[in-house]
Structures are given as structure tokens and as C-alpha cells.
Amino acid sequence: MSTKVARAFNTEAADVYDVLLAPVITEKATIATERNQYTFKVATTGTKADIKSAVEKLYKVTVESVNTMNVKGKTTKFRGRKGKRSDVKKAVIRLAQGQTIDLSVGL
Numbered sequence: 485m486s487t488k489v490a491r492a493f494n495t496e497a498a499d500v501y502d503v504l505l506a507p508v509i510t511e512k513a514t515i516a517t518e519r520n521q522y523t524f525k526v527a528t529t530g531t532k533a534d535i536k537s538a539v540e541k542l543y544k545v546t547v548e549s550v551n552t553m554n555v556k557g558k559t560t561k562f563r564g565r566k567g568k569r570s571d572v573k574k575a576v577i578r579l580a581q582g583q584t585i586d587l588s589v590g591l
Contacts, residue, residue: 500538503530507587508574520579522587526552528573535575539585546580 507513508523516523526535532550539547553576557569579585 500542503527503534503538504542509587516576517584517587520581520583522577522579522585524575524577526573526575528554528571530573530575532575535577539577543585545583545585547577548580549578551576551578 503526505525505527508525510523513523524535524539530538532552535552536547536550539545553574555572555574557571560567560569
């Protein structure tokens with residue numbers, strides 16, 4: 485058996501919307517846009533290279549760096565039953581100096 489791990493996405497063939505799911509619009513993410521950082525909810529199998537190429541293709545900008553984090557879903561109770569929210573992967577993207585993304589237009 486091979487120990488190689490298959491890549492999650494072939495960026496030429498995969499649609500950018502399979503990698504980028506939604507922008508994160510929170511107070512903390514909005515403040516980060518002043519430092520040229522944008523936060524997106526991304527596919528859990530997406531790599532940093534996939535995310536970088538998807539943002540560059542979709543928004544026509546130059547990405548300097550991509551930082552990712554896996555956010556574990558919280559355990560919740562609803563009507564006496566235990567449940568769990570879905571796990572989410574977020575990516576914080578830093579753009580080159582002088583470039584911006586208008587998130588109010590939407591994906």
C-alpha cells in the first residue's frame with residue numbers, strides 16, 4: 485500500500501466555490517480587514533495552496549499568506565437531547581499591500 489496522501493483538490497479542475505464556502509462577517513474579522521486580512525470559511529479538506537489559488541482566481545488579488553485553523557464544533561443541547569455543531573475550517577488571508585476585497589458584493 486502506498487502511504488501518499490491524495491490532494492484534496494486539483495485547483496485547475498475544482499471550482500473555487502468548492503474551496504471557499506463563505507466569508508466570515510464578525511466584529512473581529514471586520515477589524516482585521518484594516519490590517520489587510522480577510523477571513524473565510526473553507527472546505528475542511530482544502531489546503532493552503534488551494535485556498536490561495538481560489539482567492540487569487542476569484543478576486544483577482546495577490547495573496548501574501550494563508551493561515552488556517554480547524555474549529556471544533558460545540559456540543560449543544562436541544563430539547564433535552566445532546567447534539568454537536570459541525571466542525572469548521574477557517575482561513576485568514578493576508579493580501580499584498582494596497583489590495584482589497586469587497587465582501588459586501590458577495591461570492
